[in-house]
Amino acid sequence: MISKKMEEALNQQIEFEGYASFLYLSMATWCDSQGLKGCTDFLKRQSEEERMHMLKIFEYLSDVDGFALTPGIKEPPRKWEKVQEVFKQVYEHEQKVTASINKLITLANKENDYATQHFLQWYVNEQREEEALMRTVLDRIRLIGEGPQSLYFIDKEMDALNQAAVAAEAAGGEA
Ligand code: OFO
Secondary structure, eight states: OOOHHHHHHHHHHHHHHHHHHHHHHHHHHHHHHTTOHHHHHHHHHHHHHHHHHHHHHHHHHHHTTOOOOOOOOOOOOOOOSOHHHHHHHHHHHHHHHHHHHHHHHHHHHHTTOHHHHHHHHHHHHHHHHHHHHHHHHHHHHHHHTTSTTHHHHHHHHHHHHHHHHHHHHHTTSOO
């Protein structure tokens, strides 16, 4: 049995993860419109991952006799000025998600809710990996710079990162 407070906080996290999934999907669509196939595939996979993060909380709430609310998700932006801005925003969003997971753990600690503390550890690891991945992306974008062919090389890099993540998943590891 989970407390009402903890249930509400996890439902907020469902909305947060759902928004991240829609945000990354919208970014993928914009990248597609710019002919950036590597970026599109990378962001679509990220969007799927966020949906999986959301569904994990649904399942957890069901396990602990809580009730998961299907969120109404606000519409994400549709356009960005440049691809560099897209990935900067992904990183910033991931940092916000990390802060939100940390708050959930603080609440679980206060409530002496050991099951939820344990459940959230998966998200702690996931966020560490996601932030590290996005820092790699931003480092590579910075190294490529803003020259005339930079979009071509950024897209190639994103394709390589995406392929590596797909291969790691297929091998049963984390991206
Ligand atoms: Fe689920 O927020 Fe990123 O990984």
